[in-house]
Amino acid sequence: MSLAWFLQNLVNGLSIGSVYAVFALGYTLVFSVLGILNFAHGAVFTLGAYLTYVLAVGEFGLNGLLAGMTLPFKLPFALALLAGALLSGLAGVAVEHLAFRPLRKRGADALLALVSSLGVALILVNLIQYLFGAEIYSFPSDVLGTLPPAVILHVGEGLVAMRTIQVVLFGVSLLLLIGLAWFIQFTKQGKALRAVAENPDTASLLGISVDAFILGTFFISGLLGGLSGTLIGVSFGLSGPYFGVAYGLKALAVIVLGGLGSIPGAVLGGLVIGLAEAFLPPDMSSFKEAVPYALLFIVLLVRPQGLLGKNAEEKV
Amino acid sequence: MSPVLSVEGLSKAFGGLMALTDVDFEVQEGEIFGLIGPNGAGKTTLFNMLTGLSKPTTGTIHLLGQDLSGKSPAAIARLGMARTFQNIRLFGAMSVLDNVRVPRHALDKASLWGGVFGTSRSRRREREALDLAHELVEMVGLGARMHAPAASLPYGDRRRLEIARALALSPKVLLLDEPAAGMNQAEKQDLSNFIRVIRDRFGLTVLLIEHNVPMVMGLCRSVAVLNFGQLIAKGAPEDVQADPAVIEAYLGVADARGADDEVAIGGGVNNA
Amino acid sequence: MEDFLARYGFLFVTILQQALLGLSLYLPLMAGQLSLASIGFYSLGGYVAAIMGTHPALAPLRDALGFYVYPLEWLVALAASTILGAALGYPALRLRGIYLALATIAFVQVFGVVVLNMPIAGGAIGIFGIPQPFENRLAYVWFFGPLLVLTLLFLWRLERSGTGRLFFSIREDELAAGAMGVNVTARKVQAFVLGCALAGVVGAMSAPLLNTWNARQGTFDAAVACLAYVLIGGRRSKWGALLGAALLVSLPELLRPLQNSRMILNGVVLVLACIYMPQGIAGLFARRKA
Numbered sequence: 001m002s003l004a005w006f007l008q009n010l011v012n013g014l015s016i017g018s019v020y021a022v023f024a025l026g027y028t029l030v031f032s033v034l035g036i037l038n039f040a041h042g043a044v045f046t047l048g049a050y051l052t053y054v055l056a057v058g059e060f061g062l063n064g065l066l067a068g069m070t071l072p073f074k075l076p077f078a079l080a081l082l083a084g085a086l087l088s089g090l091a092g093v094a095v096e097h098l099a100f101r102p103l104r105k106r107g108a109d110a111l112l113a114l115v116s117s118l119g120v121a122l123i124l125v126n127l128i129q130y131l132f133g134a135e136i137y138s139f140p141s142d143v144l145g146t147l148p149p150a151v152i153l154h155v156g157e158g159l160v161a162m163r164t165i166q167v168v169l170f171g172v173s174l175l176l177l178i179g180l181a182w183f184i185q186f187t188k189q190g191k192a193l194r195a196v197a198e199n200p201d202t203a204s205l206l207g208i209s210v211d212a213f214i215l216g217t218f219f220i221s222g223l224l225g226g227l228s229g230t231l232i233g234v235s236f237g238l239s240g241p242y243f244g245v246a247y248g249l250k251a252l253a254v255i256v257l258g259g260l261g262s263i264p265g266a267v268l269g270g271l272v273i274g275l276a277e278a279f280l281p282p283d284m285s286s287f288k289e290a291v292p293y294a295l296l297f298i299v300l301l302v303r304p305q306g307l308l309g310k311n312a313e314e315k316v
Numbered sequence: 317m318s319p320v321l322s323v324e325g326l327s328k329a330f331g332g333l334m335a336l337t338d339v340d341f342e343v344q345e346g347e348i349f350g351l352i353g354p355n356g357a358g359k360t361t362l363f364n365m366l367t368g369l370s371k372p373t374t375g376t377i378h379l380l381g382q383d384l385s386g387k388s389p390a391a392i393a394r395l396g397m398a399r400t401f402q403n404i405r406l407f408g409a410m411s412v413l414d415n416v417r418v419p420r421h422a423l424d425k426a427s428l429w430g431g432v433f434g435t436s437r438s439r440r441r442e443r444e445a446l447d448l449a450h451e452l453v454e455m456v457g458l459g460a461r462m463h464a465p466a467a468s469l470p471y472g473d474r475r476r477l478e479i480a481r482a483l484a485l486s487p488k489v490l491l492l493d494e495p496a497a498g499m500n501q502a503e504k505q506d507l508s509n510f511i512r513v514i515r516d517r518f519g520l521t522v523l524l525i526e527h528n529v530p531m532v533m534g535l536c537r538s539v540a541v542l543n544f545g546q547l548i549a550k551g552a553p554e555d556v557q558a559d560p561a562v563i564e565a566y567l568g569v570a571d572a573r574g575a576d577d578e579v580a581i582g583g584g585v586n587n588a
Numbered sequence: 589m590e591d592f593l594a595r596y597g598f599l600f601v602t603i604l605q606q607a608l609l610g611l612s613l614y615l616p617l618m619a620g621q622l623s624l625a626s627i628g629f630y631s632l633g634g635y636v637a638a639i640m641g642t643h644p645a646l647a648p649l650r651d652a653l654g655f656y657v658y659p660l661e662w663l664v665a666l667a668a669s670t671i672l673g674a675a676l677g678y679p680a681l682r683l684r685g686i687y688l689a690l691a692t693i694a695f696v697q698v699f700g701v702v703v704l705n706m707p708i709a710g711g712a713i714g715i716f717g718i719p720q721p722f723e724n725r726l727a728y729v730w731f732f733g734p735l736l737v738l739t740l741l742f743l744w745r746l747e748r749s750g751t752g753r754l755f756f757s758i759r760e761d762e763l764a765a766g767a768m769g770v771n772v773t774a775r776k777v778q779a780f781v782l783g784c785a786l787a788g789v790v791g792a793m794s795a796p797l798l799n800t801w802n803a804r805q806g807t808f809d810a811a812v813a814c815l816a817y818v819l820i821g822g823r824r825s826k827w828g829a830l831l832g833a834a835l836l837v838s839l840p841e842l843l844r845p846l847q848n849s850r851m852i853l854n855g856v857v858l859v860l861a862c863i864y865m866p867q868g869i870a871g872l873f874a875r876r877k878a
Contacts, residue, residue: 304682
């Protein structure tokens, strides 16, 4: 239980937790606007990782329909990350058009939208498999250029290793969170978002086009999803077209833990779960996958509205 | 004679806002007790606490001498407190008859396996529940529509069905939340008569929220007036009507909202 | 004919099996509760049967009972699911709507990891070589067929009983049901435990059918598939689960000629069904009748 041990876990937990936070924000934004969980968010996460990979590496793997093809260019990682994220944002818009808009126009209930978004997730994931194949993709080790793989710090007796990728994860996530906070605090759309998250009935009162507003939300949500997919992908590899499913589920735990629809809640939830995973004792590491859900379960029983959610007594 | 219902020092705070402050009153057996006050005065909040849907911040409620603190809405209902809702909450997809059967099954604590295997005890109780439901549905004049889904009924019929459903609990106290909302003068007169009839027939004590002052004055033996969460007057209708605080509260409303009848329509908006 | 049976026998049995899982979701839905816990209990039931069918210490029991070891497995799975279902249901059913669904997903995930860490459940590999009572997979109709008929009969009786009406009243308006004296939590737990018990028995019947049992039997994807049966089939009718399972289980088979793109089309069907059949397949029949 040395200081170094503590710092090492802190570094690990914060870097992964910040990505969870970014990913979960995409979930919670859509929920706060539509009151619906978008289960295709995990698929957009996967898509973002694949798109960035292709843009940065220029190749399509060996098994899919596109096997053996190459792009005439390779983008530097930072640019590929950005382009991948923007394309994911467009994918988010497509998800809205396919799965949500037709149901919204019919006034269908939230459960159907949930299944419909699962249908879109199925389409996306299998499209990825069809095009890119089912094999594992890993970003080449030089994708970040000539940066050293890790910085080793001496703390007292022990060592703390800060992998470059962890710094990138944390840095990019932090930038995004700050950018998003600014956006929500100071732009017109951001303010509307906050108002709608507070009270869903206000959207139409604000004199904003509801459809455009929802599209914008899905674009940001997809962008955050694709970006976090890439970050996780660079860190751990892309273990196949389904690799977003597990993270999608984990992000679900994150947003409920923080309070469904609460933007600060998603950030807090992401960090809590990242840190909880990091600080899990090594002899319990085989239970790591259960940590977010066990936490979620306990929080739901003790505080059903989540850590930062509001408790509303039903109106009679 | 001890009161059927007694409320002592009842308060409710939502956040920092006091929805109800230190309310005391008693209702005697067989009374029709009117609760009036402007919109937002805390009348429905009071009903919600009486029925256990909302927990009082402080204060106690006794039904037939029994303390209701900490009891669930279901337990309170089974003790004999039935209600209707301002915005009508029926079991929409269920038939008229089934709506009225539910409280009876709840009182019977209907047995799962008894029902599935059709034991003689279960069959007897099912029959009793059905007979009672038939009787009540006929009484409120919905006999012809007893197999229709509750949601398909017109507004007035739904209000009547909700009263029938509440009566199926065989309650001691019946709470009616704006039963006359959206009704015209003749319908209000019918409703007043109907309330007296069921009071006598089922030995009820009735608590009534109503905006329509003439109706309350004609129907109730005692009246309590709520304004901004405080009980500003209680007593016989004529005394309350003459109370300066009440006149003040109601004139304020009349200024802002126009005539009483318009205020009464408020309950019907929820129906849209 | 034999060729046909070989090819479609397993499909047919799978439809019955998945329809039963769909019904295990329909039971809590009768009381308005969306729970995805069923798949965890399906997994539990499968492990019970797999362990009872393969554990060396139980060999004398198996020898003594012969074929009757299977009904015994079902009973043990039923008991285990009922107990765990009640233990989970009482705390979880205080949650409403989507929160309950999420809590049950969390349960499924935690259960999966816990099982992976239990030596008796065979870790990641799971348990294999589970004895099979029939040589032909179509013969499992003798397991799932009667269970399905019994379940439908049970539901038919339940819907017409006081308990069924109490369930429906909660589905229609939980708050009003409480105000009408319905012990809402107890009834929700009752509906939930019934679903868990059914899923447990289906799991116990499925372990021999699949021959192996591992943590992949109880994944989130499988839970979602069951939900899709009920929603696509029609969530307000007991026939919905059957219709939905029939459609969604046979769809990949029907689309087999399309090979790689069939799963994509599967997704398209799901989306279209949500948009054009909001009341599910059973809803289409109901409308025609009215």
